Structures are given as structure tokens and as C-alpha cells.
Amino acid sequence: MSTVALAAVAGAAFTFAAPAAHADQLERVKDRGRLIVGIRNDYVPFGYIDDAGANVGFEVDIAKAVAKEMLGSEDAIEYVPVVASNRIEFLNAGRIDVIFATLGVTEERGKVIDFTDYYYMMAGMVLLAPKDAEYSSWEDIRGKKICGSQGNLYNRMLTEKFEADLVLFTGTAEIYNAFETGRCDAIAYDGPNLNMKVTEPGWKDKYKIALDTIDYVPIAGGVRKNEPEFLAAVNKGIEKAEAADLLVEGEEKYSLGKSEYVAKRAEEAREKLGQ
Incomplete structure (x- = not known):
């Protein structure tokens, strides 16, 4: 989560002002025959490239489910790699239809x-450090050089509240290097990502x-704003995916652990759909 401070994110997004109206966005997507999705391709387990060169991940599966509901096939999709600092810009510039990128x-x-x-998941930031490092609270990062991601919504807190010296990068590979x-x-970064990283050989x-x-x-x-029909179609795709336990199974598939939040969302979706 997937990410410069909030003011910078909002300011950058205003640079690419959203078109005045997109009530017919759903029709344009259907005429095009594919959904253009802003996705992470460097962020295990939410969006990344597997050994075969395919886009995979928890949010990639959600995007496929939406494409299937909207267009009849999970393959009716085009992936555009984004990072936290440009995903809103890409959306409001019309380069993508929807963001599924730890937003x-x-x-x-x-x-x-x-x-x-x-809101298909709850996530937060953790701190990864050498095993001999001593940190008892977030106050202990004061004055420390902390690697992080551009556009992360926690950056303002890290600098203003905890007075960390942030060193920011666009991608996870740069952060790790x-x-x-x-x-x-x-490293101050999203919990699901760092919890998996710390289990890898050479890191654990x-x-x-x-x-x-x-x-x-x-x-x-x-x-984008002012796209009510398109937004409703995206919501329907997510709701059906939740009701079918795609997200519950995705947590296990991608070693995210089981969360009460995702399980509850699945139950509520089934109730709403009368299943």
C-alpha cells in the first residue's frame, strides 16, 4: 500500500484533471472489448510477474474477475504497470480505466x-530492519534513514510525526537494493509485502x-469521477468475486493469512446477492 506524502499525491492528481463527464465509460470499455487496468507488476503478492512472464497476484485476480463480469472473459484485459506515485495520474489522464494497485x-x-x-482488504505499514537492530516503538525511527516508496500514504506521518529521514524510490526492487x-x-513499507520478504533466503x-x-x-x-455506470459495473464484479470466495481463497493462495475482514466481506456479498 501499495506509494511522496498525501498532499503530493493529491497535487499530482490535480495536474491531470479528470474529464468533466464519463457517464458512458462503461459503453466505451465494452466497445473496445477490453478493460485497461493499472496494476503493480513488482509487488508480491498483490501484483507481479511470474516465472512464465505472466501478470499474477491477489489484485490481478480481482481485475480478471471484474473483466469477466463486465466483458464476459477474464482475458479481456490489458495491464498497465503503475507505481504508487503515478497511478492516480494515469487514471485521470485516461491512460487506464481502473486502478487495482494497493490503493x-x-x-x-x-x-x-x-x-x-x-474495500477488499485492510493493510498497514511495518518496519523491516537488521536482526540486531533495536526498535521498541515507531518513535525510535526519529533521525534514522528509512527506505520507502514514493507516494505512500504513510510518508507524511513518518516525516512529520516521527521525523524519519526518508529515502524514497518508485519500485520495490530499488527499495530492497x-x-x-x-x-x-x-524499510518502512506495506506489511503483506515485507512479511513475505523476510521469509526469503538471504533475508530470513x-x-x-x-x-x-x-x-x-x-x-x-x-x-475516475463522474463514471457512475462504470463504477457500478466494477463494484458488481468485485461483489461477485467476494461472494464466490475468490478473495478468501486468494489470501491462502498468496500466503496472506486469513483475515476476519475478508471473510466477513464474503458473507455480506452472498447475503446481498441472495446466495
Whole structure:
């Protein structure tokens, strides 16, 4: 979660002002015959490239479910790689139809885009550090060089509240390389990603999750404003995917662990659909 401070994100999004009206966006997508999705391709387990060169991940599966509901086939989809710092710009510039890229729901972002009704996951930031490092609270990162992601919604908190010296990058590979080469003392990044990273060979013996989740925020899809029919179609696709336990199974498939939130969403979706 998937990510410069909130003011910078909102400011960048205004640079690419959303078109005045897109009530016929759904019709255009159907005429085109494919859904263009902004997706992460470097962020295990939400969106990444597998050994066969295919886009896979928790949010890729959601995107496929939406494409199938909207267009009749999960293959009626085009992936556009995005990072946290450009995903809203790409959306409001018309380069993509929808964002499925660890997009945290915030009031500031809600001023420039619309979120899907279905917040399909809750996620938060953790701190990864060397095993011999001592951090008892987030206050202990004060003055430390902390590697992170451009556009992350926690960056303002890290700098203003905890006074960390952030070293920001666009992609996860850059973050990991900078940390391993000593350019920062620790990594502040999304929990699901770092919890998986610290289990990998070469990492599990040297590093640890030093501080647990600082806060939880809902993760959702994002579309341009003034696209009510298109937004409703995206919501329907997510709702049906939840009701079919795609997200519950996805947590297990991608080693995300079981969450009460996702299970509850699935039950509510089934009730709403009368299943």
C-alpha cells in the first residue's frame, strides 16, 4: 500500500484533471472489448510477474474477475504497470480505466477519484530492519534513514510525526537494493509485502520485522469521477468475486493469512446477492 506524502499525491492528481463527464465509460470499455487496468507488476503478492512472464497476484485476480463480469472473459484485459506515485495520474489522464494497485482509501484521494464500494482488504505499514537492530516503538525511527516508496500514504506521518529521514524510490526492487547496500537503516513499507520478504533466503537469517503495523487502512479499486455506470459495473464484479470466495481463497493462495475482514466481506456479498 501499495506509494511522496498525501498532499503530493493529491497535487499530482490535480495536474491531470479528470474529464468533466464519463457517464458512458462503461459503453466505451465494452466497445473496445477490453478493460485497461493499472496494476503493480513488482509487488508480491498483490501484483507481479511470474516465472512464465505472466501478470499474477491477489489484485490481478480481482481485475480478471471484474473483466469477466463486465466483458464476459477474464482475458479481456490489458495491464498497465503503475507505481504508487503515478497511478492516480494515469487514471485521470485516461491512460487506464481502473486502478487495482494497493490503493489506500483516504479523504484526500477521494477528492480526485472515486473508490469502489468494496474495500477488499485492510493493510498497514511495518518496519523491516537488521536482526540486531533495536526498535521498541515507531518513535525510535526519529533521525534514522528509512527506505520507502514514493507516494505512500504513510510518508507524511513518518516525516512529520516521527521525523524519519526518508529515502524514497518508485519500485520495490530499488527499495530492497538500497537497504541491502546500506543506504538506509530500515524499510518502512506495506506489511503483506515485507512479511513475505523476510521469509526469503538471504533475508530470513539477517532481517526481521522490527515494528508491527502502524495503522490499518482499507484498500480499494479506483476509477475516475463522474463514471457512475462504470463504477457500478466494477463494484458488481468485485461483489461477485467476494461472494464466490475468490478473495478468501486468494489470501491462502498468496500466503496472506486469513483475515476476519475478508471473510466477513464474503458473507455480506452472498447475503446481498441472495446466495
